[in-house]
Amino acid sequence: MRAVRRQAVALTVAFSGVQLAIIAILGLGAVRATGGAIEVSTLVAFLLYAFTLMGPVSELSQSVTALQSGVAAARRIREVTDIPLEPAASAPVSAPARSGSPGGAVVELRGVTARYAPGTRAALDSVDITVPRRGHTAIVGPSGAGKTTVLSLLLRFLEPEDGRILIDGQPYPELSPAQVRERFAYVEQDTPVVPGTLRENLVFGRPDADEADIRRVLREVRLADRVDALEEGLDTPLDATSFSGGERQRVALARALLCSADVLLLDEATSQVDAITEAAVTDSVRRHADRAAVVTIAHRLSTVIGADRIIVMEDGRVRAQGTHRGLLEDDALYRELVAALRIAGVPEADPGVPEAASAG
Ligand SMILES: Nc1ncnc2c1ncn2[C@@H]1O[C@H](COP(=O)(O)OP(=O)(O)OP(=O)(O)O)[C@@H](O)[C@H]1O
Numbered sequence: 424m425r426a427v428r429r430q431a432v433a434l435t436v437a438f439s440g441v442q443l444a445i446i447a448i449l450g451l452g453a454v455r456a457t458g459g460a461i462e463v464s465t466l467v468a469f470l471l472y473a474f475t476l477m478g479p480v481s482e483l484s485q486s487v488t489a490l491q492s493g494v495a496a497a498r499r500i501r502e503v504t505d506i507p508l509e510p511a512a513s514a515p516v517s518a519p520a521r522s523g524s525p526g527g528a529v530v531e532l533r534g535v536t537a538r539y540a541p542g543t544r545a546a547l548d549s550v551d552i553t554v555p556r557r558g559h560t561a562i563v564g565p566s567g568a569g570k571t572t573v574l575s576l577l578l579r580f581l582e583p584e585d586g587r588i589l590i591d592g593q594p595y596p597e598l599s600p601a602q603v604r605e606r607f608a609y610v611e612q613d614t615p616v617v618p619g620t621l622r623e624n625l626v627f628g629r630p631d632a633d634e635a636d637i638r639r640v641l642r643e644v645r646l647a648d649r650v651d652a653l654e655e656g657l658d659t660p661l662d663a664t665s666f667s668g669g670e671r672q673r674v675a676l677a678r679a680l681l682c683s684a685d686v687l688l689l690d691e692a693t694s695q696v697d698a699i700t701e702a703a704v705t706d707s708v709r710r711h712a713d714r715a716a717v718v719t720i721a722h723r724l725s726t727v728i729g730a731d732r733i734i735v736m737e738d739g740r741v742r743a744q745g746t747h748r749g750l751l752e753d754d755a756l757y758r759e760l761v762a763a764l765r766i767a768g769v770p771e772a773d774p775g776v777p778e779a780a781s782a783g
């Protein structure tokens with residue numbers, strides 16, 4: 424805006440100057456020509472000089488404004504290049520050793536403390552979390568408890584201030600961020616779609632996926648009919664407006680399921696979808712958990728109850744962990760969360776809370 428404003432001022436001043444000069448030449452010249460001091464041909468010559476001046480003057484003012492916007496653009500580019508780079512691997516980067524027993528932990532947080540900016544409150548405070556190689560781990564807790572922060576740390580969007588994170592027993596600093604991230608599939612809390620077609624959105628985690636795989640995951644998230652109804656099918660360009668919030672969430676889920684990564688991270692991935700779709704997604708998460716690790720953050724009871732292990736977080740700490748039944752007995756906060764969740768929706772089979780069967 425500043426550049427446009429300067430351009431307007433520069434052009435106005437330059438052109439007004441030239442026009443005023445022409446008026447002055449014409450007025451003064453006419454007086455002098457009448458008095459016989461100069462020839463009329465001299466006056467005409469002067470006028471032509473003034474006209475030729477207009478081109479260079481306007482070019483000069485345009486160059487000045489081009490320079491202005493160039494300087495502004497350069498400043499923005501510098502802001503981007505000044506962002507600190509991600510820490511590289513400290514040890515010589517080798518292929519991660521995918522060792523460990525099949526029953527062992529795939530990722531582990533040991534005494535991890537993390538904060539978003541120096542001097543602010545710690546988002547996580549000495550947190551220990553172990554994610555087994557197979558099975559479904561659910562994280563629950565009030566808003567702001569640090570659930571998303573745990574996933575950000577696993578994906579290395581955030582570096583811990585204290586403590587260690589290990590994947591297959593190998594500490595994170597020994598690996599490059601890319602090596603860590605290729606083991607995860609992630610559905611964010613606010614699921615973005617990227618510019619491009621639906622197909623590009625689905626396969627960017629696994630570019631070699633074939634048609635059958637794509638159809639399978641679309642069925643799993645109950646998006647197949649919606650896609651068939653589209654004129655261009657999978658090649659429909661996706662912009663943020665053409666898909667609803669729930670549909671975008673399902674695109675993101677399908678993308679994550681297609682990756683077949685070692686660890687699937689879902690951050691409230693079904694918060695905007697209907698109950699039938701959610702049940703379908705819960706089923707496919709269940710199947711996924713039989714062969715890989717799944718970590719979900721959910722505010723819905725139906726997703727949490729089926730989990731093999733539930734971690735209750737509060738104020739950046741792990742407050743309790745166990746099964747649904749165990750936590751109902753032992754943890755007051757979990758009981759409170761479940762009681763509040765039950766108002767929102769009751770799962771059909773809930774062995775831990777028989778009194779819930781009547782509602783819904
Ligand atoms: N990008 C950020 N910059 C600064 N502080 C942040 C940022 N993201 C989260 N926090 C802070 O870290 C704490 C934990 O946030 P986190 O996003 O992990 O909560 P959450 O458990 O995922 O909550 P919700 O259920 O609302 O998603 C909060 O106190 C929050 O204010």
Ligand SMILES: [Mg+2]
Pocket residue numbers: 570571572612690
């Ligand atoms: Mg969150």
